[in-house]
Amino acid sequence: MAGAHDLTVELGGTTALAGISVDVPPGRVTAVVGGDGAGKTTLLRALLGRVAPRSGHVDVPPAERIGYEPSTSGVWPTLTVAENVAFVGAAYGMATPDVRARADDLLATAGLDDARGRLGHQLSGGMRQKLGFCLAMLHSPDLLLLDEPSTGVDPVSRIELWRLITAAAQGGAAVLMTTTYLDEAERAATVVALQEGHVLAAGRPDEVVGAVPGTVSVGDGPADERTWRRGRTFHTWSPPGADAPGRAVTPDMEDTLIALTLARTEETR
DSSP states (O other), rough: OEEEEEEEEEEEEEEEEEEEEEEEOTTSSSEEOOOTSSSSHHHHHHHTTTTOEEEEEEEEGGGEEEEEEOTTTTTTTSBBBHHHHHHHHHHTTHHHHHHHHHHHHHHHHOOOGGTTTTTTTGGGGGHHHHHHHHHHTTTTOOOEESSTTTOOOOHHHHHHHHHHHHHHHTTTTTTEEEOOOHHHHHSSSSEEEEEETEEEEEESSHHHHHHHHHHSEEEOOSSTEEEETTTEEEEEETTSSOOHHHHHHHOOOOHHHHHHHHHHHTTTT
16 A cells, blocks of 8 residues: 655755655555645645655655646646647556547546647646646556645636546545545545644544544634634634533534644644
């Protein structure tokens, strides 16, 4: 099974990952969530072998069996869709007939079949991200790493992209994706919540929600420094044993990530 084990990474004198362990089983989507500086991209770079760990280790397939889509999509802007595919296929040493057959399937599924002659910079943001996914999947990798693949993508393309990601896992790939969209994390088989290089919680989405200590409540106004606004209401996290200032609710993934972050902040004070 792919993953990281007791992994510590230091970048520029800062601990980017602090002894974290993450499993990425085949046939499932693992979503890594967290704010800026949480360590999401560093984790992917460590799995790719682009940063060396100070301690711990990663278990991954050979480089040629890994697919990677960076947050920038990885699409060459001055090449057409067809040229992007041909270039990546050649880089992986794929035979031309295999590239064509695989591209026919992927591009049709991604809704890009009629865009083969368009340059990368002429594609919409959603089309570029979907093409980046197709390039990462072209050689049918065992491990697929996706760095915020849907950031900045329109809602319809997000849905289409998620279908592609799900299909990759159903085809047997081990999929690890970072995301800023917590509704996407709720669809994953496993969620890993990171903050400042530490794992706040990991497991099925319901297990991560259940890991929140204390209570999340909803009220009409701010209560204290543990309160955040959600639309017209205010949500508050109260530590175990403390009185909740509003109506207790079952947190969703957004509430969960905020509450876990607040709880860890209090623990480290």
